[in-house]
Amino acid sequence: MSEHVDTLTHDDHASHEHHGATGILNWLTTTDHKIIGMSYTITSVIMMLIGGALAEVIRIQLTTPTGSLVTFSQYNQLFTMHGSVMIYLFAGPFAFGALANIIVPLQIGAPDMAFPRLNALSYWLYLTGSLTMLAGFFTTGGAANFGWVGYAPMTDSVNAPGVGTDLWIGALLLTGFSAIFTGVNLVATIYYLRAPGMTLFRMPIFTWNLLVTAILILLAFPVLTAGLIMLFCDRHFGTHIYTVVGGGSPVLWQNIFWFWGHPEVYILALPFFGMVTEIIPVFSRKPVFGYKGMIFATLSIAALSLGVWAHHMFTTGVVLLPFFSIMSLLIAVPTGIKIFNWIGTMWGGQIWFSTAMLMSIGFVITFLIGGLTGIYLASPPLDFFTHDTYFVVAHFHSVVMALVLGAMAGLYYWAPKMTGYLLDERLGKIQFWLLFIGTQVFTFPQYIVGLNGMPRRMALYPNNPEWQTLNVWSSIGALMIGISTLVFAINCFYSWKRTPAGDNPWDAHTLEWFTTSPPPHHNYYRLPKIRSERPTWDYNHPDKPALVHGHNHDGESS
Amino acid sequence: MKNEGRILLGLGLFFLIMFGFYWPLSHEQSGSTMMFFAVLLGFLPGGYYYWWSRRMKPRPEDSDDADMAESAGFIDSFPGSSIFPFTLGMGAWMSVMAMIFGIWLAIPALSLIVWALLGATAEARRGGHR
Numbered sequence: 228m229s230e231h232v233d234t235l236t237h238d239d240h241a242s243h244e245h246h247g248a249t250g251i252l253n254w255l256t257t258t259d260h261k262i263i264g265m266s267y268t269i270t271s272v273i274m275m276l277i278g279g280a281l282a283e284v285i286r287i288q289l290t291t292p293t294g295s296l297v298t299f300s301q302y303n304q305l306f307t308m309h310g311s312v313m314i315y316l317f318a319g320p321f322a323f324g325a326l327a328n329i330i331v332p333l334q335i336g337a338p339d340m341a342f343p344r345l346n347a348l349s350y351w352l353y354l355t356g357s358l359t360m361l362a363g364f365f366t367t368g369g370a371a372n373f374g375w376v377g378y379a380p381m382t383d384s385v386n387a388p389g390v391g392t393d394l395w396i397g398a399l400l401l402t403g404f405s406a407i408f409t410g411v412n413l414v415a416t417i418y419y420l421r422a423p424g425m426t427l428f429r430m431p432i433f434t435w436n437l438l439v440t441a442i443l444i445l446l447a448f449p450v451l452t453a454g455l456i457m458l459f460c461d462r463h464f465g466t467h468i469y470t471v472v473g474g475g476s477p478v479l480w481q482n483i484f485w486f487w488g489h490p491e492v493y494i495l496a497l498p499f500f501g502m503v504t505e506i507i508p509v510f511s512r513k514p515v516f517g518y519k520g521m522i523f524a525t526l527s528i529a530a531l532s533l534g535v536w537a538h539h540m541f542t543t544g545v546v547l548l549p550f551f552s553i554m555s556l557l558i559a560v561p562t563g564i565k566i567f568n569w570i571g572t573m574w575g576g577q578i579w580f581s582t583a584m585l586m587s588i589g590f591v592i593t594f595l596i597g598g599l600t601g602i603y604l605a606s607p608p609l610d611f612f613t614h615d616t617y618f619v620v621a622h623f624h625s626v627v628m629a630l631v632l633g634a635m636a637g638l639y640y641w642a643p644k645m646t647g648y649l650l651d652e653r654l655g656k657i658q659f660w661l662l663f664i665g666t667q668v669f670t671f672p673q674y675i676v677g678l679n680g681m682p683r684r685m686a687l688y689p690n691n692p693e694w695q696t697l698n699v700w701s702s703i704g705a706l707m708i709g710i711s712t713l714v715f716a717i718n719c720f721y722s723w724k725r726t727p728a729g730d731n732p733w734d735a736h737t738l739e740w741f742t743t744s745p746p747p748h749h750n751y752y753r754l755p756k757i758r759s760e761r762p763t764w765d766y767n768h769p770d771k772p773a774l775v776h777g778h779n780h781d782g783e784s785s
Numbered sequence: 786m787k788n789e790g791r792i793l794l795g796l797g798l799f800f801l802i803m804f805g806f807y808w809p810l811s812h813e814q815s816g817s818t819m820m821f822f823a824v825l826l827g828f829l830p831g832g833y834y835y836w837w838s839r840r841m842k843p844r845p846e847d848s849d850d851a852d853m854a855e856s857a858g859f860i861d862s863f864p865g866s867s868i869f870p871f872t873l874g875m876g877a878w879m880s881v882m883a884m885i886f887g888i889w890l891a892i893p894a895l896s897l898i899v900w901a902l903l904g905a906t907a908e909a910r911r912g913g914h915r
Contacts, residue, residue: 256866339863344870344905351874359881390885397881404877418789418834423845423856427788442796446823459884482815526792530799533823534807537816547811749863754853 258343261746263350264328265645268638270354271321275631276712277361278312281305283709286702292690302686303372304391308363310375311395315402316357318630319491322498323409323444324353326637327437329645331413333739334434336422336757338749341415349408356401363391371395374684376484377458379469379477384462393462396455403452410444413437422738424757428522431737431760432515435522436501439529443490443497446533451487454480478543485536493532496626497525499633500565503587506640507569509735510584511576517568518760524561524568531558541610548607555605562598566591581733582655586636589663590629596667597625600674615684618677621670628666628708635662635715643728647744651725654718661711669704672697736761786847790835797827867908873901 257263285305288294297305332340340346363370368389373381382392417430417438430438458480460466467473469480508515515521534554537546569591578584600622603609613619635658642650676697681688688694731740741763742751755766764771800823808817845851876897883890 253866255871256868258864258867258870343864344867347867347870348874351871352877355874355878355881359878393885397885401878401881418786421846423851423853424848425846426849427847438792442793446826450819479815482813483819486816486819526795530796533800533820534803545813547807547813550807550810748865756852758850 258339258347259748260328260332260340260343260346261645263346264325264330266350267320267328267353268325268645270350270357271317271325274312274316274357275321276716278309278317279709279712281309281312283705285309286705288686289688289698290695290702292688292695294686297686299686300369300372303684304364304370306684307371307374308360311360311371313627314375314491314495315399316353316360318495318627319406320353320402321634322495322630323406323413323437323440324349326502326641327413327440327498328409330641330739331434331437332416332420333644333742333746333750334431334737335417335420335425336738336751336754337416337420338751340412341420342412345408346412349405349412352401352405352408356398356405359394359401360398363389363394366390366394376488377480378484379458379480382458382462382480383470393459396459396462399455400452403448403455406444407448407452410441410448413441414445417441422754422757425738425762428519429757429760429762431501432504432518432521432525433498433501433737436497436504436525439525440494440497443494443529443532447487447490447494450483454483454487457483478540478545481540481543482536485539486533488539489536490529490532492626493528495630497528499590499630499637500525502637502640503569503590503633504565505735505737506583506587506636507572509640509733510579510581510587511573512579513572513576514736514761515568516571516574517564520564521568524564527561528558531561538605538610541607542614552605552607556602559598559602559605566595566598581639582650582652582659583636583640583733585656585659585663586632586639589659589666590632590636593625593632593663593666594629596670597622597627597629600625613677615682616677617673617681617683620683621673621677624673625666625670628662628670632662632666635659640733641739642722643732644739644744644746647728648722648724649726649728649732651718651722654714654721658711658714658718661707661714665704665707665711667704669701669708672700672704676701731763731767734764734767736764738762741766786834786838786841786844788847790831790833790838793827793831794835795827795831797824797831800824800827864908867905869901869905869908872897872904876901 254262254266284297285302288296288302288305328340328346332338360370366389368391370391371377371387371394372389372391373387377395380386417434421430457466457468461469461475467475469475469477471477504515504521531554535551535558537551538555540546541548541551569587573588600618604613604619604622639650639655642648676694679694681694688698728744730742730744732744733740737760738754738757739746741755755762759765800820804817804820804824807813807820811817845855848855876894879890879894879897883894
């Protein structure tokens with residue numbers, strides 16, 4: 228053992244073998260953040276496959292103007308459940324439940340999350356919530372059919388009498404509480420369980436982003452939960468909170484929903500920003516460019532995201548247009564800082580184009596496209612023109628497909644730490660090119676057809692040859708994305724127990740790569756001295772000691 | 786601990802400034818209310834952390850040159866396994882089902898929840914399974 232390492236003396240139960248239940252009983256009773264995180268990962272990836280399958284049916288329906296694959300009612304259920312499954316059951320839980328659960332305690336040198344039982348409860352609420360929402364398909368009235376935003380008059384007991392709507396509300400209550408508990412857990416873990424020397428401004432950016440995400444969860448999710456309880460009362464107990472006839476206001480639902488909904492977009496995005504910020508420096512062989520700038524950009528994105536909710540409601544005519552327009556445009560500034568810093572990190576580095584790095588670069592490009600079109604939409608006159616057209620759909624899908632690229636980057640990067648085995652690089656690169664090109668082929672025709680005025684959420688469209696061509700191209704892109712997901716599934720089976728990874732296959736920077744792959748029960752037998760935000764690198768490269776932020780190894784500013 | 790408090794205080798301050806612009810300009814009630822409570826969510830825990838940070842011993846995780854040995858000793862008890870999160874989760878799920886499919890489901894739901902709360906409390910007092 229080298230002099231750089233202090234043996235952990237306090238963690239006596241990490242040093243002996245953990246005896247516990249095995250098999251399904253272990254899965255039911257575990258409080259280990261790594262097993263819970265794996266359960267989250269597997270469940271949310273299955274949800275992505277279900278949501279993706281729904282999307283493929285939508286795209287097949289739209290290949291002809293008079294598609295007859297599904298009825299109008301089925302189409303409404305399809306786009307509602309596609310959006311709901313992807314946002315509530317895949318993107319959110321994957322962002323703050325799956326990789327965050329596994330990686331955050333490892334990155335700060337903690338033995339587990341602060342509240343391990345609460346963490347397990349979060350998972351069970353998420354799983355039962357997911358099953359509850361999907362159960363809507365098996366009811367007589369079908370699943371929820373009013374769009375994933377559930378705008379007020381369409382969700383009342385007259386317009387949506389089915390039990391599918393109640394299941395949708397119940398599912399969101401369950402997953403909402405799951406998210407709140409995860410948020411509490413992450414904040415407490417990061418505030419109280421850091422290893423000695425791991426000051427706040429030495430934490431990896433991924434952990435920083437999860438801290439900010441968790442605070443955003445605590446600000447945003449209770450609002451949605453309260454709104455849903457009021458909606459349930461409207462449907463069953465005769466209140467009139469969202470109905471005009473009883474003196475209520477349908478726009479109140481939009482205010483409540485988007486007060487959660489816009490921070491939610493950043494709750495989804497910030498963890499993936501963090502993943503990419505971990506990956507790009509490792510595969511560029513450089514420290515991250517502008518460490519503190521990244522943190523302040525994250526904090527200001529989070530703060531601004533609470534003041535932009537009504538930019539989804541410009542066309543209601545009852546919102547303060549200049550305020551929300553200015554706030555929305557301002558978010559471009561910290562996001563721009565992040566993109567600048569990612570490029571600055573790659574600039575002059577020795578770039579290793581592994582799958583994780585390619586996915587990260589794909590993320591930056593796709594997110595840039597989605598972000599720039601978002602700036603158009605932040606301007607009320609342009610928004611009046613494009614509201615509820617495919618332009619909005621395309622903007623949103625550019626953003627979220629960027630997040631899928633980020634998710635895949637994170638999976639390829641951290642799979643060795645989670646399972647002990649590398650994912651296959653050749654299949655990974657095939658997946659990347661299909662996913663990246665597919666995403667652009669999928670969204671670009673939608674931008675054009677949206678500017679031409681095609682409304683969203685319609686099962687049919689006017690018999691216009693140009694629109695049909697564009698829709699067929701979009702469907703081809705969706706098919707490529709679907710095939711790339713299959714390649715990923717094949718890769719998971721192909722790589723299972725094939726190439727052992729070792730503790731640190733990427734020569735990475737942060738603390739999680741110091742322990743074994745997969746980590747032992749309660750994570751660490753020993754920890755290095757923490758003197759910078761790259762403790763594992765400092766330990767493995769004592770000749771290249773802790774660096775001033777943003778400088779390369781020759782001491783020059785990079 | 787100071788920086789942890791400052792993050793929340795800073796967010797609270799930002800929302801306070803935003804509230805100061807938004808309410809006089811719009812007089813829109815729902816958004817202003819939510820923003821006001823966002824101010825409180827920044828100030829209450831942030832102020833608490835900051836208040837504590839001036840009264841507690843400096844922690845090794847806040848020090849720039851701490852050694853692992855400085856955190857030696859008993860830090861906390863982490864349960865190795867527990868059935869009660871699952872029980873409580875199933876109870877919560879069944880109570881949502883009771884809201885939708887019939888109030889009789891509340892009987893098994895509440896039984897599960899009470900069992901889980903009693904069991905988890907007893908388990909925590911024992912220090913949890915190792």
